[in-house]
Amino acid sequence: MLRLRFLVPLVGFLALAGIFLVALNQPEGKREALPSPLINKAAPDFRLTQLHDPNQQIGPADLRGKVWLLNVWASWCVSCRQEHPVLMELSRTGAVPIYGLNYKDKREDGVNWLAQFGNPYVTSAFDNDGRVGIDFGVYGVPETFVIDRQGVIRYKHIGPVTAEALQGKILPMVKELEKS
């Protein structure tokens, strides 16, 4: 019994090493993600002009009653290009409407970017000075929010949306929310 005491430091070391091993092998998105305080809170209200038409506005109030994705993107954002094919595919299936928040961009650049790579969005809101982004707690583009029928944020994905994140988390959640 007394002898076992000498194993205490070893056990402690192994436990720590185990924790570090698990933490280091977390998928990248998860490792860097900060928990958002906005989950299960009403999406911040905004009224912005649409990217393609400065005379038309868009805001969460218009989308009450449906489950939708808000994808924060910008033409200067490299990772947005990475997730772009995934969003294009999603919009083709029509599983859930994707609305864009064009964050801190030039209108012309945003329009050109969509013309060049394709436009997966029903429409994009034009957040030129990034204030709406701040209201949504955006700190790294791209970010994607799942918003339910009542306008409540249910999930936030930080970083590029991958096919795995879409199939594993976002789409099941959308399906669940559409039932209610």
Place this chain on the structure above:
Amino acid sequence: MKSFFLIMMLVLAPLAVTAGEAQPMVEDPVLEKRVMALSAELRCLVCQNQSLADSHAELAADLRREVRDLMKEGKSDAEVVDYLVARYGDFVRYRPPVKSTTALLWFGPLILAVTGAVALFVSLARRRKRIADAALTDEQRKRAAALLNGGVNEEAGETKA
């Protein structure tokens, strides 16, 4: 005299070009001081080991602008912090509040220190007891006395001359 003017010109010339670093337009130095003081207490979300005051990231500049605007509206420091915490969580604060999720962070070191101190005292007390309990037999006592009395004793054996 000529060279004096030349030197003065060279010395003073740089003062004419003070463009240098892009300084934000400061209309109200008192407000700006408050903004920077509070920003030093807030974490930049992009470069997480820098404060909002230190960071050159674009988001940090935007958040400083937000802090400045809120202060202009007459919000207190606490209200400004609440505004940011509502959006980014407690992570923006360099001094997290004491609550259930941060309890380990606040009290963990204290718990570790107390545990260590208790362990130290217990083990010292045990050792003292072991020493006190280890009474010598008469034989050992005699031998010890002999050793202390000069060491040239047959029992000591190997003492050098």
